[in-house]
Amino acid sequence: MKTLIISAVLCLSVTILSAQEVMELDPTELTYAPFNLSTIEQEDSFSYNVNERFNGQFAEDPIAFMNAHFDIQKVIDASENKKFDSYIVTLKSKDGYLKADFDQNGNLLKTQQNFKNVVLPLALRQDMHSTYQGWTLVKTKYNAKTKGDLLVKAFYRVKLENGNKRQSLKIDARDQGIGVAVN
Numbered sequence: 001m002k003t004l005i006i007s008a009v010l011c012l013s014v015t016i017l018s019a020q021e022v023m024e025l026d027p028t029e030l031t032y033a034p035f036n037l038s039t040i041e042q043e044d045s046f047s048y049n050v051n052e053r054f055n056g057q058f059a060e061d062p063i064a065f066m067n068a069h070f071d072i073q074k075v076i077d078a079s080e081n082k083k084f085d086s087y088i089v090t091l092k093s094k095d096g097y098l099k100a101d102f103d104q105n106g107n108l109l110k111t112q113q114n115f116k117n118v119v120l121p122l123a124l125r126q127d128m129h130s131t132y133q134g135w136t137l138v139k140t141k142y143n144a145k146t147k148g149d150l151l152v153k154a155f156y157r158v159k160l161e162n163g164n165k166r167q168s169l170k171i172d173a174r175d176q177g178i179g180v181a182v183n
Helices: 001-018 050-058 062-069 072-078 124-132
Strands: 033-043 046-049 088-094 096-103 109-116 137-148 150-162 164-173 178-180
Touching: 033 050, 046 050, 050 062, 050 088, 062 096, 062 109, 072 088
Parallel strands: 046 088
Antiparallel strands: 033 046, 088 096, 096 109, 109 137, 137 150, 150 164, 164 178
16 A cells, blocks of 8 residues: 555656646737727728727827827828828728828828717816706717817717606807707
């Protein structure tokens, strides 16, 4: 019995010691990819899908997100043989999109933003809560246009309900003045 136990211990120790080889792996490169690799190219238009986990960052400030994570020069270099006058880039998420128009040198000419289910700024939410007590916020949309980096138009469309009553508001996002929109 002693020899059986001693031989079992020796077999296990030999097995364990032989499994302790050091294996060197090739180096890997990690990349930060906020866009899906599915790119749709139609002439001078390029469309990219924003990964779901980056959707909140994208909707919060689309232009800053684009500036941080998108390089128009790579698109221009990749389509060098086509020599477009301008490039239209659309970044899409499940809640909206940013459409940016760049000139042939990669300078931002204008953007158009459209998002649904956005979180309103805190001051605006507090103002609406005090002004429209008893009303429920049902739907929000955000639309904006820029020329270059300068915000030209920006507004929220908000739908409120109170029982059978419905109200639509159009709120200027630049000065947050609330106005009632025509239904």
